[in-house]
Amino acid sequence: MDTPESLEIKEKGSLLLEVGSLLMSSGATTRRVRDTVHRISEAFGYHADMLITNRAITLAITDKHEQYFYNSLKRTSPHGINFKVVSGISRMSWRVVDEKWTSGQVRAELNRLTSLPRYPRILVLSLVSLAGASFCRLFGGDALEMAVTFLATFIGLFVRQEAVKMNFNPYLCVFFASFAASLISGLFRKLGVGTSMEHAFTASVLFLIPGVPLINSFSDLIDDNILNGIVRGINGLMIAFAIALGLLGSMIIYRF
Amino acid sequence: MDGFAFLENGIWFGLAAIGFAILFNVPQRTLVMIFVLAALGGLTKLFLVHLGASIVLSSLGGASLIGILSIPASHNKHAPPLVFAIPAVIPMVPGVLAYQMVLGLLHLSGNPAGDIYSQVLSETVSNGLKVLFILMSLAVGVAVPMLVTRKSSSKDIVIGKRKGKAVDGK
Known part of the structure; x- marks a missing residue:
């Protein structure tokens, strides 16, 4: 009853x-x-x-x-x-x-x-690309490298968003994004545009770094929620591994 | 050290943080504060490096400043401290070192000759350890205020003079 x-x-x-x-x-x-x-x-x-x-x-x-x-x-x-x-x-x-x-x-x-709206897609793409360019600048890149990073990040994030929409495995989405972004920035490096382009190549995949899983992993560990902390940490490592694989793919293609 | 070129870095730290903040869908009212925190934290790190501190210790200093400042920010803008702290510390992530570590690992997996092998190995281990410790110090920095004050909610942390509600009903 x-x-x-x-x-x-x-x-x-x-x-x-x-x-x-x-x-x-x-x-x-x-x-x-x-x-x-x-x-x-x-x-x-x-x-x-x-x-x-x-x-x-x-x-x-x-x-x-x-x-x-x-x-x-x-x-x-x-x-x-x-x-x-x-x-x-x-x-x-x-x-x-x-x-x-x-x-x-x-x-x-x-x-x-x-049901609150997220930020408009074009705004997200532009600001995240700007963040990539800022990373490039912090590593010591010049204006040309920043522009290349902007372009590569823009396309990389776009690829990731599309892959997520198509319901790919989340780690595979990261791999696709990292591969696409490093292919673009690597192309400029291969063609020998500007000086070195190495900063651009590095910075172009940084929008994928698993900041939230890694920081939350540590917070959970230190709060004695060890199991959850380990799960989040492994999740972050898998994402980092997917980024590295994408970079590796481009490096093999361009023979860096 | 050239003052203007140094301060310019603050803008890039701030912009990098804003990109991630948008990606994490933070409330709009927190964006300006995230920019300021990231710029201050990043400049602190660069300044400590300039003074001769190690990169790990400098990152810890910058991240701790962000962690501490995220408490008044959260009171002011009514959002949890992690909303400010996580995007703000991300620009300090050691991207170049991580990249060099991956390069080193790839190199090692390809059977380089003996003396080159040991050189690459030591560089890779050194880079990898730096990456690991910098990431840990960023996470510690974010957690500093909660650890020091031993409070479970940032709402209970009072900065400066006690005001408003009396404690323990006195």
Whole structure:
């Protein structure tokens, strides 16, 4: 028999799982996922226990009198890094506590956050290419090398976006992008345009570096979430390996 | 050291960070702060290198500054510190060293002659260790404020004078 209390705990439990899985897939550390879900569940009046892994979250919640209990498992959605969601959920969790939000309000806010528009594609392509050119400059490249890096990064990121759309394996997407970007910058190096072009060749694949997995891996390790830290670290290494393979492909073709 | 050429690097550190910030889809209100943090952190690193510190220690210095400044930034712009800190430290990633390490590994896998082998091996190990330690120091730098203050949320870290809510209901 479903009582109002058991329906309520079910509704709020699934909401908490949704919060956790969204945070995990958007690039939050394990500690942040746990703290945020705890904060919201305390505000709802439940005690929560969790098992958090990279690909799935298990949640068990009980009410204060231990009369009602809810337990479920949810896979984390493979959406990719989105700091707007991390930041939005973090802000929301404090408002849930301070303003005593209902589950309906939380659900509405989650829907709003996940449907927020990303930056326009052309803006992302241009600014990331500019970032590549900046890297090139920091390594000591001149204006011509920066322009080559810009072009190579632009095409590389475009290839990656298209490959992701076509549902290729994520590491393969990185490989394609690294290969495309280094083919472009390598072409200029092969043709002997400008001085050396070695900086451009190096900088053109740097937009792929797995910064979030590697930094979050360390944060998880130091917080004693060792298993998650190892998983994230290996993930970062696999991406780095895919980048190196793409570079290797171009180097074999151009015989550098 | 030429002052203007030195400060110019700050612009490139900032722009590189903005590119990654856009890639990670950060909230718009945080973009300016990310640029500033990345520029300050990067210049700190370059300055430490100029003073003669090792590249690893300099990266740790720059990343720590970014980690510490990300706390007031997060209070000011209402976003978690990692939203600022991660894009801001990425321009300090040792791309050239990593590239040279990969080149070295490829070279080693191709059976070079004895004396060249040991030279390439030592260069590759040296580059690889630098890459590893720089990456670790970047991650430590980002984590510094949380480790030092022993708080689980940046909301509880008070900088300077205590204001607002009284502590422990006093």
